[in-house]
Amino acid sequence: MTKAFCFLQIDCALNNPIHCIFTTNKKSKMNPSVPITLKICNRQYRIKVEPENEEVVRKIYGGMLEKINTFRELFKGRDDQDIMAMVLIDHLTSSAALPDASQNPTSEMLSEIESIHTLLHT
Secondary structure, eight states, X not given: OOEEEEEEOOOTTOSSOEEEEEEOSSOOOXXXXXXXXXEETTEEEEXXXXXXXXXXXXXXXXXXXXXXXXXXXXXXXXXXXXXHHHHHHHHHHHHHTOOHHHHOHHHHHHHHHHHHHHHHTO
């Protein structure tokens, strides 16, 4: 059986990255996992994810399809490879542009709590 491990960092806010396995149609006797078939730009990708990660993967997949459709509308006539490159670049640049406070919501919350405390006690 042909299989390759795939490491996905689905969201910067997740503490635990999601691991999935790309497989062929042959049966596997690995850990119990949920098979998911993702159709991206007219190609099907079969992956297996842990049951607790299935919902997150499906949400990310839905968001990716929305971005693909948005870019197809904006850039009519482009081929699928161009569309996927634009989606990838958009994702990477939007993830990299996050400010430090959004990656550490605790510091932002503490700042707000201190502001409220100051207002209440003045």
